[in-house]
Amino acid sequence: MIESADGRLLVKSAMTLDSARALQEAGRAFLSAGTVVFDFSAVTEADSSAIAVMLDWLRQGKALGATVSFTGVPAAVRSLADLYGVAELLPQI
Secondary structure, three states, rough: EEEEEOOOEOOOOOOOOOOHHHHHHHHHHHOOOEEEEEEEEOOOOOOOOOHHHHHHHHHHHHHHHHHHHEOOOHHHHHHHHHOOOOOOOEEEO
């Protein structure tokens, strides 16, 4: 579901309502102090659940002293984040 590769955490699954809870927990397991980059370039499908998961990782990361950011975010997820007015809360590199 999520694997560490080249200093990033590669998300390798759909980010939908069906997988949101499992992704949330899997991502939390990788959070620790320092910089954490989630790479969505291998995401096969995404809906608004992806935003909820991303926000959760940001909250949990902050609590642990981590700087969380995202790369390879699918265009559909970026569009939803703009629509919901939360794009500025989702740091992307």
